[in-house]
Amino acid sequence: MAVNERALLDTQHAFDGVAADYDRSNSENPRLCAMRERVLAEVTRRVPRGRILDLGRGPGADDEALAQEGYDVTAVDWSPAMVAQARGRIAAAGLADRVDVRHLGIHQLDELPVGGFDAACSNFGPLNCVPDLREAARLIADRLVPNGVLIASVIGRVCPWEIALYLARGQVDRARVRFSADAVPVPLNGRTVWTRYYSPAQFERAFRGAGFARVSLRALGLCAPPPYLTGFAERHRRLTGALLRLDDLVGRWPGLRMWGDHFLIVLRKA
Numbered sequence: 170m171a172v173n174e175r176a177l178l179d180t181q182h183a184f185d186g187v188a189a190d191y192d193r194s195n196s197e198n199p200r201l202c203a204m205r206e207r208v209l210a211e212v213t214r215r216v217p218r219g220r221i222l223d224l225g226r227g228p229g230a231d232d233e234a235l236a237q238e239g240y241d242v243t244a245v246d247w248s249p250a251m252v253a254q255a256r257g258r259i260a261a262a263g264l265a266d267r268v269d270v271r272h273l274g275i276h277q278l279d280e281l282p283v284g285g286f287d288a289a290c291s292n293f294g295p296l297n298c299v300p301d302l303r304e305a306a307r308l309i310a311d312r313l314v315p316n317g318v319l320i321a322s323v324i325g326r327v328c329p330w331e332i333a334l335y336l337a338r339g340q341v342d343r344a345r346v347r348f349s350a351d352a353v354p355v356p357l358n359g360r361t362v363w364t365r366y367y368s369p370a371q372f373e374r375a376f377r378g379a380g381f382a383r384v385s386l387r388a389l390g391l392c393a394p395p396p397y398l399t400g401f402a403e404r405h406r407r408l409t410g411a412l413l414r415l416d417d418l419v420g421r422w423p424g425l426r427m428w429g430d431h432f433l434i435v436l437r438k439a
């Protein structure tokens with residue numbers, strides 16, 4: 170089996186394994202909820218109405234919110250267990266007429282109509298899992314109308330908190346993981362998610378080749394601790410709240426916006 174195919178299957182199995190509990194664990198994490206709010210706010214700000222393609226939708230929190238705002242959503246995910254969770258959630262919310270849930274990888278987007286969407290969004294790193302970002306950019310560009318936008322939160326390369334944490338523990342190799350040029354095997358519940366880390370400039374370059382130009386960029390989780398540092402955030406609730414607010418203040422500043430646990434980027438197709 171080709172390396173990319175093996176990696177895609179590993180990643181699929183890893184997300185299948187966490188699908189049943191993913192929504193609960195995410196919605197109990199205030200830093201993840203804060204990030205999600207900011208991504209959704211960017212979608213509603215940039216796309217007043219229309220058809221949205223959600224890439225790597227997981228169990229469907231964003232799609233339920235977007236459908237309730239009046240958007241028509243097509244939501245794809247590579248994990249069949251995530252798709253099953255999403256279908257259940259959308260049916261229970263009575264939104265099946267507004268949200269079309271498909272079991273489809275981002276690398277398989279050519280199964281969807283060309284020019285069928287006003288915007289695409291992707292939250293919490295599904296685009297970090299595709300084997301070929303340039304090819305994904307081309308597939309996404311083809312699905313969008315002219316001037317269509319992509320709004321994506323992407324796992325970044327330089328997360329100051331993570332670097333400081335692992336260097337303080339003397340784990341230099343772990344502190345450098347995000348700088349790897351290749352896909353990295355990230356453990357998830359005993360399985361592996363193959364993850365490629367991007368700086369905003371690398372990500373933007375891949376999409377520029379498909380005709381996109383940057384509209385905006387901000388850091389997520391720059392001053393605030395990354396979502397997985399739950400112990401710290403619980404011990405220092407007020408400090409963490411203040412750091413989240415500081416992120417909103419400085420996260421768009423040139424020189425800072427390329428760092429952080431994730432970055433939130435908006436690209437427009439020419």
Ligand SMILES: C[S@@+](CC[C@H](N)C(=O)[O-])C[C@H]1O[C@@H](n2cnc3c(N)ncnc32)[C@H](O)[C@@H]1O
Binds near residue numbers: 224230291292
């Ligand atoms: C960290 S979760 C994010 C889920 C969701 N967007 C959210 O905001 O909660 C990453 C999701 O990307 C999906 N994924 C990973 N690789 C993918 C691929 N090649 N194509 C489509 N989805 C993929 C996973 O199955 C998983 O549901």
